[in-house]
Amino acid sequence: MNYKIHSANYVKITIFILTITLGFIFFGFDSLLAKKNQDIFSEILKQTNVNIEECSINTSFETQIGGSAICKKILKKLGYGDAILKVSSNKDIYCIEFSKNNYNGYIESTQHENEYDIAININDKCNKNDLSYLKLNMENSLEGISSGNKYFLYIKSKIATQSISTIDSKIKTILKQNQAIDLNSVNINNGTTTTAYTGLYPSVKSGNSLMDFNYAVCRYPSGNYLIMGSPEILATY
Secondary structure (H helix, E strand, O other): OHHHHHHHHHHHHHHHHHHHHHHHHHHHHHHHHHHHHOOHHHHHHHHHOOEEEEEEEEEEEEEOOOHHHHHHHHHHHHOOOOOEEEEEEOOOEEEEEEEEOOEEEEEEEEEEOOEEEEEEEEEEOOOOOOHHHHHHHHHHHOOOOOOOOOOEEEEEEEEOOOOHHHHHHHHHHHHHHOOOEEEEEEEEOOEEEEEEEOOOOOOEEEOOEEEOEEEEEEEEOOEEEEEEEEOOOOOOO
């Protein structure tokens, strides 16, 4: 009789432990998946209610093949083969500037001894977040040419009615709610710029810390602006 009681208790305890363990496993998996699918850019844009004006993407890589051939190949694969073009070149540099509809940018090849540095920039004058499209198009276009590239993402938005201090406070709250760390803010002539590590994007070194997200709230004669970039903002602001 006692054996049966002990056996029943053992089964109940085992089931309880398995339930708790599986709960932790699935909760952890869901948390990891949610983290992976997070997009700080979209979340901030939604909660700050700003008006997007421009998106852009930059990348660069080294290759053994450069010059006009690689620039023209990338241009065609990107879908700008029929764009308005401006070509400039000298002994070491070949550059194609392009403009098509709301897109403009450049593809540049610079020779260094037996290697070439390829730099690509695409700007999209848009009113929505086109970063995912720009990145996917770039990745697909560079397939077979270069892999594992680091992409620099950028969005410029106009602040409609709120002050830059209000927007700055909202973004800091969003970042902290998403477990961002190493928030570091610096006052600039026309506003404030902040770097942070979210764990969502490729990172760069910033002092003794990592950063993968950078934003600035700025005042201009034309209005107030929110500028965001990952892993950092490359444009002057």
